[in-house]
Amino acid sequence: MTALILSQVTKRFDRTAALTDVTLSVAPGERVALLGHNGAGKSTLMKIVLGLIPADGGRIDVLGVAPGSPAARANVAYLPENAAFHPSLTGEEQIGLFLRLRGEPAGKAGELLDRVGLGDAARRRIGTYSKGMRQRVGLAQALIGRPRLLVLDEPTSGLDPVSRREFYGILDRLAADGAAILLSSHALTEVEARTDRIVILSNGVVVADDTLAGLRRRAALPTRIQISARPGAADAVARELTAGRRNGVMVDLVCAADKKLAHLGSIAAMSDMIEDVDVIPPSLEDIYDHYSRRTLS
Amino acid sequence: MTAILGLAACEFRIALRNRWVAIAVAMMAVFALVLSAAGSAPTGEVGADRLSVTVASLTSLAVYLVPLLALLMAFDAVAGEIERGTLPLLLTYPASRGRILAGKAIAHLATLALALAVGYGSAAAAAFAVDPAAANGLPALLRLFWSSLLLGASFLGLGYALSAVARRPGAAAGLAIGVWLVMIVLYDLGLLAAIVADGGGPFTTGVFPWLLLANPADAFRLFNLAASEATTAAAGIGGAANAIPAMQALASVALWPFLAFGLALFALRKVTP
Numbered sequence: 416m417t418a419l420i421l422s423q424v425t426k427r428f429d430r431t432a433a434l435t436d437v438t439l440s441v442a443p444g445e446r447v448a449l450l451g452h453n454g455a456g457k458s459t460l461m462k463i464v465l466g467l468i469p470a471d472g473g474r475i476d477v478l479g480v481a482p483g484s485p486a487a488r489a490n491v492a493y494l495p496e497n498a499a500f501h502p503s504l505t506g507e508e509q510i511g512l513f514l515r516l517r518g519e520p521a522g523k524a525g526e527l528l529d530r531v532g533l534g535d536a537a538r539r540r541i542g543t544y545s546k547g548m549r550q551r552v553g554l555a556q557a558l559i560g561r562p563r564l565l566v567l568d569e570p571t572s573g574l575d576p577v578s579r580r581e582f583y584g585i586l587d588r589l590a591a592d593g594a595a596i597l598l599s600s601h602a603l604t605e606v607e608a609r610t611d612r613i614v615i616l617s618n619g620v621v622v623a624d625d626t627l628a629g630l631r632r633r634a635a636l637p638t639r640i641q642i643s644a645r646p647g648a649a650d651a652v653a654r655e656l657t658a659g660r661r662n663g664v665m666v667d668l669v670c671a672a673d674k675k676l677a678h679l680g681s682i683a684a685m686s687d688m689i690e691d692v693d694v695i696p697p698s699l700e701d702i703y704d705h706y707s708r709r710t711l712s
Numbered sequence: 713m714t715a716i717l718g719l720a721a722c723e724f725r726i727a728l729r730n731r732w733v734a735i736a737v738a739m740m741a742v743f744a745l746v747l748s749a750a751g752s753a754p755t756g757e758v759g760a761d762r763l764s765v766t767v768a769s770l771t772s773l774a775v776y777l778v779p780l781l782a783l784l785m786a787f788d789a790v791a792g793e794i795e796r797g798t799l800p801l802l803l804t805y806p807a808s809r810g811r812i813l814a815g816k817a818i819a820h821l822a823t824l825a826l827a828l829a830v831g832y833g834s835a836a837a838a839a840f841a842v843d844p845a846a847a848n849g850l851p852a853l854l855r856l857f858w859s860s861l862l863l864g865a866s867f868l869g870l871g872y873a874l875s876a877v878a879r880r881p882g883a884a885a886g887l888a889i890g891v892w893l894v895m896i897v898l899y900d901l902g903l904l905a906a907i908v909a910d911g912g913g914p915f916t917t918g919v920f921p922w923l924l925l926a927n928p929a930d931a932f933r934l935f936n937l938a939a940s941e942a943t944t945a946a947a948g949i950g951g952a953a954n955a956i957p958a959m960q961a962l963a964s965v966a967l968w969p970f971l972a973f974g975l976a977l978f979a980l981r982k983v984t985p
Protein backbone atom coordinates (compact mmCIF):
# COMPACT_ATOMS: atom_id res chain seq x y z
CA MET A 416 0.00 0.00 0.00
CA THR A 417 1.21 3.48 -0.80
CA ALA A 418 1.58 5.62 2.30
CA LEU A 419 0.55 8.88 0.71
CA ILE A 420 -1.28 9.57 -2.54
CA LEU A 421 -2.19 13.01 -3.82
CA SER A 422 -4.16 13.08 -7.02
CA GLN A 423 -4.86 16.36 -8.85
CA VAL A 424 -5.03 18.32 -5.60
CA THR A 425 -6.01 21.95 -5.98
CA LYS A 426 -6.06 24.71 -3.41
CA ARG A 427 -6.87 28.39 -3.84
CA PHE A 428 -6.51 31.24 -1.38
CA ASP A 429 -8.98 33.92 -2.46
CA ARG A 430 -8.04 34.45 -6.09
CA THR A 431 -4.50 33.06 -6.10
CA ALA A 432 -3.92 29.41 -6.86
CA ALA A 433 -1.67 27.89 -4.18
CA LEU A 434 -1.68 24.37 -5.66
CA THR A 435 -2.82 23.31 -9.12
CA ASP A 436 -3.44 19.65 -10.02
CA VAL A 437 -0.70 18.36 -7.73
CA THR A 438 -0.20 14.62 -8.09
CA LEU A 439 2.43 12.73 -6.12
CA SER A 440 2.88 9.65 -4.00
CA VAL A 441 5.20 8.37 -1.31
CA ALA A 442 5.69 4.64 -0.72
CA PRO A 443 6.59 3.06 2.64
CA GLY A 444 10.34 3.28 3.19
CA GLU A 445 10.69 6.00 0.58
CA ARG A 446 12.21 9.41 1.27
CA VAL A 447 10.77 12.07 -1.00
CA ALA A 448 12.05 15.62 -1.02
CA LEU A 449 9.66 18.42 -1.89
CA LEU A 450 11.58 21.35 -3.31
CA GLY A 451 10.45 24.83 -4.17
CA HIS A 452 11.04 28.52 -3.62
CA ASN A 453 9.41 30.29 -0.71
CA GLY A 454 5.73 30.49 -1.59
CA ALA A 455 5.87 27.62 -4.07
CA GLY A 456 3.16 25.78 -2.09
CA LYS A 457 5.26 23.33 -0.05
CA SER A 458 3.83 24.23 3.36
CA THR A 459 0.29 24.43 1.96
CA LEU A 460 0.65 20.96 0.50
CA MET A 461 1.92 19.63 3.83
CA LYS A 462 -0.90 21.22 5.79
CA ILE A 463 -3.40 19.62 3.42
CA VAL A 464 -1.74 16.23 3.90
CA LEU A 465 -1.98 16.73 7.68
CA GLY A 466 -5.64 17.72 7.46
CA LEU A 467 -4.98 21.16 8.95
CA ILE A 468 -6.53 22.87 5.95
CA PRO A 469 -8.94 21.35 3.43
CA ALA A 470 -8.14 21.01 -0.26
CA ASP A 471 -10.50 22.56 -2.80
CA GLY A 472 -10.31 19.65 -5.21
CA GLY A 473 -8.59 16.36 -5.92
CA ARG A 474 -8.11 13.20 -3.90
CA ILE A 475 -5.82 12.72 -0.89
CA ASP A 476 -5.21 9.34 0.67
CA VAL A 477 -3.11 9.21 3.85
CA LEU A 478 -2.32 5.62 4.91
CA GLY A 479 -5.58 4.53 3.34
CA VAL A 480 -7.75 7.05 5.18
CA ALA A 481 -8.74 10.71 4.91
CA PRO A 482 -6.20 13.37 5.94
CA GLY A 483 -6.71 14.62 9.50
CA SER A 484 -8.92 11.67 10.49
CA PRO A 485 -8.14 10.11 13.88
CA ALA A 486 -6.55 7.07 12.21
CA ALA A 487 -4.34 9.30 10.07
CA ARG A 488 -3.31 11.51 13.00
CA ALA A 489 -2.38 8.47 15.07
CA ASN A 490 0.19 7.38 12.48
CA VAL A 491 1.47 10.63 10.97
CA ALA A 492 4.21 12.72 12.55
CA TYR A 493 4.78 16.35 11.63
CA LEU A 494 7.69 18.70 12.09
CA PRO A 495 6.60 22.27 11.36
CA GLU A 496 8.86 24.86 9.80
CA ASN A 497 10.48 26.80 12.67
CA ALA A 498 9.16 24.42 15.31
CA ALA A 499 7.90 26.46 18.29
CA PHE A 500 7.06 25.39 21.82
CA HIS A 501 5.95 27.04 25.03
CA PRO A 502 9.02 28.82 26.44
CA SER A 503 8.07 28.08 30.06
CA LEU A 504 8.26 24.30 29.64
CA THR A 505 11.46 22.28 29.71
CA GLY A 506 12.34 20.04 26.79
CA GLU A 507 11.53 17.01 28.90
CA GLU A 508 8.10 18.33 29.93
CA GLN A 509 7.22 19.29 26.37
CA ILE A 510 8.18 15.91 24.93
CA GLY A 511 6.44 14.27 27.90
CA LEU A 512 3.23 16.03 26.93
CA PHE A 513 3.54 14.95 23.30
CA LEU A 514 4.16 11.38 24.45
CA ARG A 515 0.99 11.42 26.54
CA LEU A 516 -0.98 12.88 23.65
CA ARG A 517 0.05 9.79 21.68
CA GLY A 518 -0.87 7.53 24.60
CA GLU A 519 2.71 6.71 25.59
CA PRO A 520 4.35 7.11 29.01
CA ALA A 521 5.92 10.54 29.57
CA GLY A 522 8.99 8.80 31.01
CA LYS A 523 10.29 8.08 27.51
CA ALA A 524 11.08 11.78 26.99
CA GLY A 525 14.68 11.52 28.21
CA GLU A 526 15.47 8.71 25.82
CA LEU A 527 14.00 10.62 22.84
CA LEU A 528 15.91 13.78 23.72
CA ASP A 529 19.11 11.75 24.03
CA ARG A 530 18.47 10.42 20.55
CA VAL A 531 18.47 13.93 19.07
CA GLY A 532 21.44 15.05 21.18
CA LEU A 533 19.51 17.16 23.69
CA GLY A 534 20.01 14.92 26.72
CA ASP A 535 22.00 17.56 28.60
CA ALA A 536 19.47 20.33 28.03
CA ALA A 537 16.39 18.20 28.78
CA ARG A 538 15.69 19.96 32.08
CA ARG A 539 16.24 23.50 30.84
CA ARG A 540 13.34 25.65 29.72
CA ILE A 541 12.79 25.79 25.97
CA GLY A 542 12.90 29.59 26.23
CA THR A 543 16.66 29.28 26.72
CA TYR A 544 17.19 27.02 23.68
CA SER A 545 18.81 28.10 20.40
CA LYS A 546 16.95 27.73 17.10
CA GLY A 547 18.83 24.54 16.30
CA MET A 548 17.92 23.08 19.69
CA ARG A 549 14.24 23.88 19.20
CA GLN A 550 14.44 22.17 15.83
CA ARG A 551 15.80 19.09 17.61
CA VAL A 552 12.90 19.16 20.07
CA GLY A 553 10.68 19.24 16.99
CA LEU A 554 12.48 16.24 15.57
CA ALA A 555 12.25 14.39 18.89
CA GLN A 556 8.46 14.76 18.96
CA ALA A 557 8.25 13.53 15.36
CA LEU A 558 9.99 10.31 16.41
CA ILE A 559 7.39 9.40 19.05
CA GLY A 560 5.89 5.97 18.55
CA ARG A 561 6.43 4.44 15.15
CA PRO A 562 4.99 6.95 12.70
CA ARG A 563 4.25 5.41 9.31
CA LEU A 564 4.36 8.75 7.55
CA LEU A 565 6.59 11.67 8.50
CA VAL A 566 5.86 15.12 7.13
CA LEU A 567 8.86 17.37 7.76
CA ASP A 568 8.69 21.04 6.75
CA GLU A 569 12.22 22.34 6.13
CA PRO A 570 13.60 20.08 8.85
CA THR A 571 17.25 21.00 8.38
CA SER A 572 16.89 24.79 8.47
CA GLY A 573 18.77 26.09 11.49
CA LEU A 574 20.91 22.96 11.79
CA ASP A 575 24.69 23.06 11.34
CA PRO A 576 26.25 20.65 8.81
CA VAL A 577 27.17 18.06 11.45
CA SER A 578 23.67 18.06 12.97
CA ARG A 579 22.25 17.85 9.47
CA ARG A 580 24.20 14.70 8.77
CA GLU A 581 23.03 13.19 12.08
CA PHE A 582 19.49 14.19 11.19
CA TYR A 583 19.62 12.39 7.85
CA GLY A 584 21.12 9.40 9.64
CA ILE A 585 18.00 9.23 11.83
CA LEU A 586 15.78 9.52 8.74
CA ASP A 587 17.68 6.71 7.03
CA ARG A 588 16.95 4.38 9.95
CA LEU A 589 13.27 5.39 10.01
CA ALA A 590 12.96 4.75 6.27
CA ALA A 591 14.74 1.41 6.67
CA ASP A 592 12.04 0.53 9.22
CA GLY A 593 9.40 1.19 6.60
CA ALA A 594 8.33 4.77 7.38
CA ALA A 595 7.39 6.97 4.43
CA ILE A 596 9.04 10.38 4.59
CA LEU A 597 8.02 13.59 2.84
CA LEU A 598 10.37 16.45 3.59
CA SER A 599 10.60 19.90 2.11
CA SER A 600 13.55 22.13 1.45
CA HIS A 601 14.32 25.16 -0.65
CA ALA A 602 17.76 23.93 -1.64
CA LEU A 603 18.62 20.83 -3.64
CA THR A 604 22.10 20.82 -2.10
CA GLU A 605 20.57 20.04 1.30
CA VAL A 606 18.73 16.94 0.22
CA GLU A 607 20.86 15.57 -2.63
CA ALA A 608 22.00 12.06 -1.86
CA ARG A 609 19.82 11.52 1.19
CA THR A 610 16.49 11.18 -0.58
CA ASP A 611 15.13 8.63 -2.99
CA ARG A 612 13.07 10.94 -5.10
CA ILE A 613 12.76 14.68 -5.68
CA VAL A 614 9.54 16.55 -6.42
CA ILE A 615 9.95 20.16 -7.51
CA LEU A 616 7.04 22.54 -6.96
CA SER A 617 6.94 25.85 -8.73
CA ASN A 618 4.03 28.23 -8.24
CA GLY A 619 1.88 25.38 -6.98
CA VAL A 620 2.59 23.11 -9.95
CA VAL A 621 4.69 19.94 -9.91
CA VAL A 622 7.38 20.59 -12.53
CA ALA A 623 9.54 17.55 -11.84
CA ASP A 624 9.19 14.21 -10.03
CA ASP A 625 12.19 11.94 -10.45
CA THR A 626 15.38 10.61 -8.89
CA LEU A 627 18.33 12.98 -8.83
CA ALA A 628 20.00 10.99 -11.62
CA GLY A 629 16.82 11.15 -13.67
CA LEU A 630 16.50 14.89 -13.13
CA ARG A 631 20.08 15.35 -14.19
CA ARG A 632 19.57 13.30 -17.33
CA ARG A 633 16.32 14.94 -18.36
CA ALA A 634 17.59 18.45 -17.76
CA ALA A 635 20.48 17.68 -20.19
CA LEU A 636 22.35 20.66 -18.93
CA PRO A 637 25.74 21.32 -20.53
CA THR A 638 28.95 20.20 -18.85
CA ARG A 639 31.77 22.66 -18.46
CA ILE A 640 35.36 21.67 -19.14
CA GLN A 641 37.94 23.97 -17.66
CA ILE A 642 41.43 23.75 -19.15
CA SER A 643 44.51 25.44 -17.73
CA ALA A 644 46.94 25.95 -20.55
CA ARG A 645 50.70 26.22 -20.24
CA PRO A 646 51.95 29.83 -20.22
CA GLY A 647 51.47 31.41 -23.66
CA ALA A 648 49.51 28.49 -25.07
CA ALA A 649 46.01 29.62 -24.06
CA ASP A 650 45.22 31.22 -27.42
CA ALA A 651 46.31 28.20 -29.37
CA VAL A 652 44.29 25.84 -27.16
CA ALA A 653 41.19 28.02 -27.42
CA ARG A 654 41.51 28.16 -31.22
CA GLU A 655 42.00 24.42 -31.50
CA LEU A 656 38.95 23.63 -29.38
CA THR A 657 36.84 26.57 -30.65
CA ALA A 658 36.25 27.52 -27.03
CA GLY A 659 36.12 30.78 -25.08
CA ARG A 660 39.13 32.05 -23.17
CA ARG A 661 38.68 33.35 -19.66
CA ASN A 662 42.08 34.84 -18.91
CA GLY A 663 45.75 34.33 -19.75
CA VAL A 664 45.82 30.63 -18.95
CA MET A 665 42.25 29.35 -18.49
CA VAL A 666 40.13 28.09 -21.35
CA ASP A 667 36.41 27.36 -20.84
CA LEU A 668 34.58 24.81 -22.92
CA VAL A 669 30.82 24.23 -22.55
CA CYS A 670 29.38 21.12 -24.17
CA ALA A 671 26.49 18.67 -24.01
CA ALA A 672 27.07 15.73 -21.68
CA ASP A 673 27.34 13.21 -24.55
CA LYS A 674 30.05 15.27 -26.34
CA LYS A 675 32.24 15.31 -23.25
CA LEU A 676 34.37 12.27 -24.08
CA ALA A 677 35.11 13.43 -27.62
CA HIS A 678 36.30 16.77 -26.29
CA LEU A 679 38.42 15.15 -23.61
CA GLY A 680 40.02 13.05 -26.36
CA SER A 681 41.06 16.10 -28.36
CA ILE A 682 42.27 17.78 -25.18
CA ALA A 683 44.40 14.77 -24.36
CA ALA A 684 45.93 15.03 -27.83
CA MET A 685 47.22 18.52 -26.95
CA SER A 686 48.77 17.44 -23.69
CA ASP A 687 52.00 19.29 -24.41
CA MET A 688 50.16 22.63 -24.31
CA ILE A 689 47.99 21.82 -21.26
CA GLU A 690 48.72 21.79 -17.56
CA ASP A 691 45.43 20.52 -16.09
CA VAL A 692 41.79 19.75 -16.92
CA ASP A 693 38.69 19.95 -14.73
CA VAL A 694 35.33 18.55 -15.74
CA ILE A 695 32.51 20.39 -13.96
CA PRO A 696 29.09 18.70 -14.21
CA PRO A 697 25.98 20.89 -13.84
CA SER A 698 25.59 21.76 -10.16
CA LEU A 699 22.55 20.82 -8.14
CA GLU A 700 21.57 24.48 -8.08
CA ASP A 701 21.75 24.60 -11.89
CA ILE A 702 19.45 21.59 -12.13
CA TYR A 703 17.01 23.02 -9.62
CA ASP A 704 16.96 26.37 -11.44
CA HIS A 705 16.36 24.59 -14.71
CA TYR A 706 13.16 22.96 -13.43
CA SER A 707 11.83 25.66 -11.17
CA ARG A 708 12.22 28.36 -13.84
CA ARG A 709 10.37 26.51 -16.57
CA THR A 710 6.94 27.51 -15.36
CA LEU A 711 7.82 31.14 -14.83
CA SER A 712 7.75 31.86 -18.57
CA MET B 713 -8.07 10.67 29.28
CA THR B 714 -4.26 10.61 29.56
CA ALA B 715 -4.21 13.20 26.81
CA ILE B 716 -6.54 15.55 28.71
CA LEU B 717 -4.68 15.09 31.99
CA GLY B 718 -1.33 15.55 30.28
CA LEU B 719 -2.52 18.80 28.73
CA ALA B 720 -3.98 19.94 32.05
CA ALA B 721 -0.76 19.17 33.93
CA CYS B 722 1.33 21.12 31.42
CA GLU B 723 -1.10 24.03 31.40
CA PHE B 724 -1.10 24.17 35.21
CA ARG B 725 2.70 24.10 35.23
CA ILE B 726 2.72 27.00 32.79
CA ALA B 727 0.25 28.90 34.99
CA LEU B 728 2.50 28.30 38.01
CA ARG B 729 5.61 29.50 36.17
CA ASN B 730 3.86 32.52 34.69
CA ARG B 731 2.85 33.46 38.26
CA TRP B 732 -0.82 33.19 37.30
CA VAL B 733 -1.55 30.87 40.19
CA ALA B 734 0.22 33.20 42.62
CA ILE B 735 -1.56 36.27 41.24
CA ALA B 736 -5.01 34.64 41.40
CA VAL B 737 -4.48 33.32 44.94
CA ALA B 738 -3.08 36.62 46.23
CA MET B 739 -5.88 38.62 44.64
CA MET B 740 -8.62 36.48 46.16
CA ALA B 741 -6.95 36.35 49.57
CA VAL B 742 -6.39 40.10 49.78
CA PHE B 743 -9.91 41.01 48.69
CA ALA B 744 -11.55 38.39 50.92
CA LEU B 745 -9.63 39.56 53.99
CA VAL B 746 -10.34 43.22 53.28
CA LEU B 747 -14.05 42.42 52.89
CA SER B 748 -14.28 40.42 56.09
CA ALA B 749 -12.54 43.23 58.00
CA ALA B 750 -14.79 45.90 56.49
CA GLY B 751 -17.95 43.80 56.90
CA SER B 752 -17.64 43.51 60.67
CA ALA B 753 -20.20 46.29 61.36
CA PRO B 754 -23.62 44.63 60.81
CA THR B 755 -23.20 41.54 63.00
CA GLY B 756 -25.55 40.91 65.86
CA GLU B 757 -28.40 43.20 64.79
CA VAL B 758 -29.58 40.94 61.93
CA GLY B 759 -29.38 37.84 64.04
CA ALA B 760 -27.06 36.13 61.60
CA ASP B 761 -23.76 34.53 62.45
CA ARG B 762 -20.60 36.21 61.38
CA LEU B 763 -19.73 33.78 58.56
CA SER B 764 -23.15 34.16 56.89
CA VAL B 765 -22.60 37.89 56.74
CA THR B 766 -19.13 37.36 55.31
CA VAL B 767 -20.61 35.06 52.65
CA ALA B 768 -22.99 37.85 51.61
CA SER B 769 -20.00 40.20 51.15
CA LEU B 770 -18.00 37.50 49.36
CA THR B 771 -20.89 36.95 46.96
CA SER B 772 -20.72 40.56 45.82
CA LEU B 773 -16.95 40.25 45.52
CA ALA B 774 -17.09 37.02 43.55
CA VAL B 775 -19.52 38.48 41.01
CA TYR B 776 -16.80 40.90 39.94
CA LEU B 777 -13.60 39.01 40.61
CA VAL B 778 -14.34 35.45 39.49
CA PRO B 779 -15.36 36.40 35.91
CA LEU B 780 -12.38 38.74 35.69
CA LEU B 781 -9.91 36.07 36.81
CA ALA B 782 -11.46 33.50 34.48
CA LEU B 783 -11.34 35.82 31.47
CA LEU B 784 -7.75 36.84 32.24
CA MET B 785 -6.66 33.21 32.35
CA ALA B 786 -8.62 32.21 29.25
CA PHE B 787 -7.96 34.97 26.73
CA ASP B 788 -4.51 33.64 25.81
CA ALA B 789 -5.54 29.98 25.54
CA VAL B 790 -6.02 29.80 21.77
CA ALA B 791 -4.67 33.15 20.56
CA GLY B 792 -1.41 32.57 22.44
CA GLU B 793 -0.94 29.18 20.77
CA ILE B 794 -1.60 30.77 17.39
CA GLU B 795 0.87 33.59 18.02
CA ARG B 796 3.62 31.29 19.30
CA GLY B 797 3.05 29.01 16.32
CA THR B 798 2.43 26.01 18.56
CA LEU B 799 -1.16 25.34 17.44
CA PRO B 800 -0.58 23.60 14.06
CA LEU B 801 1.63 20.93 15.61
CA LEU B 802 -0.77 20.37 18.51
CA LEU B 803 -3.66 19.92 16.08
CA THR B 804 -1.82 17.18 14.16
CA TYR B 805 -1.77 15.05 17.33
CA PRO B 806 -4.49 12.46 17.90
CA ALA B 807 -6.14 14.56 20.66
CA SER B 808 -9.32 16.21 19.38
CA ARG B 809 -9.99 19.93 19.74
CA GLY B 810 -12.55 19.19 22.44
CA ARG B 811 -9.91 17.40 24.48
CA ILE B 812 -7.41 20.19 24.03
CA LEU B 813 -10.02 22.60 25.35
CA ALA B 814 -10.90 20.26 28.23
CA GLY B 815 -7.24 19.98 29.23
CA LYS B 816 -6.83 23.73 29.40
CA ALA B 817 -10.13 24.16 31.24
CA ILE B 818 -9.20 21.63 33.94
CA ALA B 819 -5.92 23.45 34.61
CA HIS B 820 -7.59 26.85 34.74
CA LEU B 821 -10.44 25.59 36.92
CA ALA B 822 -7.89 24.07 39.29
CA THR B 823 -6.12 27.42 39.50
CA LEU B 824 -9.42 29.14 40.18
CA ALA B 825 -10.42 26.54 42.78
CA LEU B 826 -7.12 27.04 44.58
CA ALA B 827 -7.55 30.82 44.60
CA LEU B 828 -11.16 30.55 45.82
CA ALA B 829 -10.25 28.03 48.52
CA VAL B 830 -7.51 30.28 49.84
CA GLY B 831 -9.62 33.45 49.59
CA TYR B 832 -12.84 32.06 51.06
CA GLY B 833 -10.88 29.97 53.53
CA SER B 834 -9.08 32.97 54.96
CA ALA B 835 -12.34 34.92 55.18
CA ALA B 836 -13.91 31.98 57.02
CA ALA B 837 -10.95 31.77 59.37
CA ALA B 838 -11.35 35.47 60.18
CA ALA B 839 -15.07 34.91 60.90
CA PHE B 840 -14.39 31.94 63.16
CA ALA B 841 -11.84 33.96 65.08
CA VAL B 842 -14.44 36.44 66.32
CA ASP B 843 -17.69 34.40 66.32
CA PRO B 844 -17.94 30.81 67.65
CA ALA B 845 -21.37 30.49 65.95
CA ALA B 846 -19.78 30.98 62.52
CA ALA B 847 -20.16 27.24 61.80
CA ASN B 848 -23.82 27.98 60.94
CA GLY B 849 -22.59 29.78 57.85
CA LEU B 850 -20.49 26.89 56.51
CA PRO B 851 -23.18 25.48 54.18
CA ALA B 852 -23.57 28.94 52.64
CA LEU B 853 -19.79 29.21 52.18
CA LEU B 854 -19.63 25.79 50.55
CA ARG B 855 -22.49 26.75 48.24
CA LEU B 856 -20.68 29.95 47.36
CA PHE B 857 -17.53 27.97 46.58
CA TRP B 858 -19.00 25.55 44.08
CA SER B 859 -21.29 28.09 42.48
CA SER B 860 -18.26 30.38 42.08
CA LEU B 861 -16.52 27.55 40.22
CA LEU B 862 -19.53 27.21 37.93
CA LEU B 863 -19.50 30.96 37.33
CA GLY B 864 -15.76 30.78 36.63
CA ALA B 865 -16.30 27.90 34.20
CA SER B 866 -18.85 29.98 32.27
CA PHE B 867 -16.40 32.82 31.84
CA LEU B 868 -13.50 30.49 31.06
CA GLY B 869 -15.60 29.09 28.21
CA LEU B 870 -16.48 32.58 27.01
CA GLY B 871 -12.79 33.54 27.25
CA TYR B 872 -11.74 30.55 25.11
CA ALA B 873 -14.38 31.43 22.53
CA LEU B 874 -13.12 35.03 22.38
CA SER B 875 -9.54 33.79 22.17
CA ALA B 876 -10.36 31.57 19.19
CA VAL B 877 -12.33 34.28 17.43
CA ALA B 878 -9.73 37.04 18.01
CA ARG B 879 -6.71 34.86 17.03
CA ARG B 880 -4.31 37.50 18.45
CA PRO B 881 -3.61 37.80 22.19
CA GLY B 882 -3.89 41.60 22.14
CA ALA B 883 -7.28 41.59 20.48
CA ALA B 884 -8.43 38.72 22.70
CA ALA B 885 -7.44 40.64 25.85
CA GLY B 886 -9.39 43.68 24.65
CA LEU B 887 -12.45 41.56 23.88
CA ALA B 888 -12.20 39.86 27.28
CA ILE B 889 -12.19 43.17 29.14
CA GLY B 890 -15.07 44.34 26.96
CA VAL B 891 -17.14 41.26 27.77
CA TRP B 892 -16.43 41.68 31.47
CA LEU B 893 -17.45 45.33 31.37
CA VAL B 894 -20.68 44.63 29.47
CA MET B 895 -21.79 41.49 31.30
CA ILE B 896 -20.77 42.44 34.83
CA VAL B 897 -21.02 46.21 35.04
CA LEU B 898 -23.07 47.70 32.21
CA TYR B 899 -25.67 44.92 32.11
CA ASP B 900 -26.88 45.67 35.64
CA LEU B 901 -26.75 49.41 35.07
CA GLY B 902 -28.82 48.99 31.93
CA LEU B 903 -31.40 46.87 33.72
CA LEU B 904 -31.58 49.39 36.53
CA ALA B 905 -32.17 52.24 34.10
CA ALA B 906 -34.86 50.22 32.32
CA ILE B 907 -36.67 49.52 35.60
CA VAL B 908 -36.61 53.16 36.58
CA ALA B 909 -37.98 54.17 33.19
CA ASP B 910 -40.62 51.40 33.30
CA GLY B 911 -41.89 52.48 36.73
CA GLY B 912 -43.23 49.05 37.79
CA GLY B 913 -44.82 48.26 34.41
CA PRO B 914 -44.82 45.03 32.38
CA PHE B 915 -41.03 45.13 31.86
CA THR B 916 -40.33 44.99 35.57
CA THR B 917 -42.68 42.11 36.26
CA GLY B 918 -42.44 40.09 33.02
CA VAL B 919 -39.10 40.62 31.31
CA PHE B 920 -36.72 41.75 34.03
CA PRO B 921 -36.53 38.44 35.97
CA TRP B 922 -35.67 36.57 32.78
CA LEU B 923 -32.99 39.09 31.87
CA LEU B 924 -31.48 38.61 35.34
CA LEU B 925 -31.49 34.85 34.84
CA ALA B 926 -29.96 35.16 31.38
CA ASN B 927 -26.76 36.67 32.77
CA PRO B 928 -24.69 34.05 34.64
CA ALA B 929 -23.27 36.64 37.03
CA ASP B 930 -26.71 37.90 38.03
CA ALA B 931 -28.04 34.36 38.30
CA PHE B 932 -25.06 33.50 40.51
CA ARG B 933 -25.80 36.43 42.80
CA LEU B 934 -29.52 35.61 42.94
CA PHE B 935 -28.84 31.97 43.72
CA ASN B 936 -26.49 32.69 46.59
CA LEU B 937 -28.70 35.41 48.07
CA ALA B 938 -31.97 33.53 47.63
CA ALA B 939 -30.56 30.29 49.00
CA SER B 940 -29.39 31.95 52.17
CA GLU B 941 -32.13 33.96 53.85
CA ALA B 942 -29.78 35.51 56.31
CA THR B 943 -27.71 37.12 53.61
CA THR B 944 -30.63 38.98 52.04
CA ALA B 945 -30.55 41.26 55.03
CA ALA B 946 -27.07 42.35 54.12
CA ALA B 947 -27.61 42.86 50.41
CA GLY B 948 -29.53 45.46 48.48
CA ILE B 949 -30.78 43.22 45.73
CA GLY B 950 -33.07 41.32 48.11
CA GLY B 951 -36.27 42.31 46.32
CA ALA B 952 -35.20 40.71 43.09
CA ALA B 953 -33.92 37.68 44.93
CA ASN B 954 -37.34 37.04 46.41
CA ALA B 955 -39.07 37.29 43.04
CA ILE B 956 -37.03 34.50 41.45
CA PRO B 957 -36.84 30.98 42.92
CA ALA B 958 -33.35 29.80 43.81
CA MET B 959 -33.71 26.72 41.63
CA GLN B 960 -34.21 28.80 38.50
CA ALA B 961 -31.10 30.81 39.30
CA LEU B 962 -29.19 27.59 39.93
CA ALA B 963 -30.35 26.19 36.60
CA SER B 964 -28.93 29.24 34.85
CA VAL B 965 -25.64 29.04 36.75
CA ALA B 966 -25.34 25.33 35.95
CA LEU B 967 -26.31 25.59 32.28
CA TRP B 968 -24.06 28.51 31.40
CA PRO B 969 -20.78 26.52 31.54
CA PHE B 970 -22.17 24.10 28.93
CA LEU B 971 -23.33 26.94 26.72
CA ALA B 972 -19.99 28.75 27.05
CA PHE B 973 -17.92 25.64 26.32
CA GLY B 974 -20.16 24.86 23.38
CA LEU B 975 -19.42 28.31 22.01
CA ALA B 976 -15.71 27.83 22.67
CA LEU B 977 -15.61 24.48 20.89
CA PHE B 978 -17.56 25.91 17.95
CA ALA B 979 -15.09 28.82 17.68
CA LEU B 980 -12.05 26.56 18.06
CA ARG B 981 -13.29 24.22 15.33
CA LYS B 982 -13.43 27.22 12.97
CA VAL B 983 -9.74 28.00 13.53
CA THR B 984 -7.57 26.90 10.60
CA PRO B 985 -3.89 27.15 11.50
